Amino acid sequence: DTGVSQDPRHKITKRGQNVTFRCDPISEHNRLYWYRQTLGQGPEFLTYFQNEAQLEKSRLLSDRFSAERPKGSFSTLEIQRTEQGDSAMYLCASSLSTGTNTGELFFGEGSRLTVL
């Protein structure tokens, strides 16, 4: 496994359309995270999964956003009724939770969303 992969890398959509992003984590990693990054800012935490369980969601994640991780493998992030303010880079990261977990995140290259 070469790392975290995200698809698509770029998505241009019209306001009001739905979009879905996919993330494939490093295979042995049990934790998966979604972050959002806008220009000139650091990544903002959106949500996190431990295996298939979604354990925390940020207040940034409105009802139009939903994330899943069926079977504890890949994850999808869906945005319904997109708005121009949703334009950002969506980053996925994974990590391995062990007794000595240091919280190191392995990031994918991101999915850039542009809402027209």
Next chain:
Amino acid sequence: AQSVTQPDIHITVSEGASLELRCNYSYGATPYLFWYVQSPGQGLQLLLKYFSGDTLVQGIKGFEAEFKRSQSSFNLRKPSVHWSDAAEYFCAVGDTGGFKTIFGAGTRLFVKA
């Protein structure tokens, strides 16, 4: 709540000169601290991390950082910058479980010949 402040939005250094990027954090307990680098078109990559022990930590690419609890700082240093170091650098703090890592706004490094 955890927070991270990177006071410098951008820094320009000459190739071969030394570098120090500042980071201040806010966290109630002993933090896990990280520096990540993001090059254009690439994902964030971990440079180094601190969670206990020696307060001076070594990372990849010749970077080091020093944890100073009294100053709530975790500054990143490199003795001699290379043109390939031009990138965006993010300081981050995680809780002891590491499940929620909070990032600073980043410092963009420009390297001039």
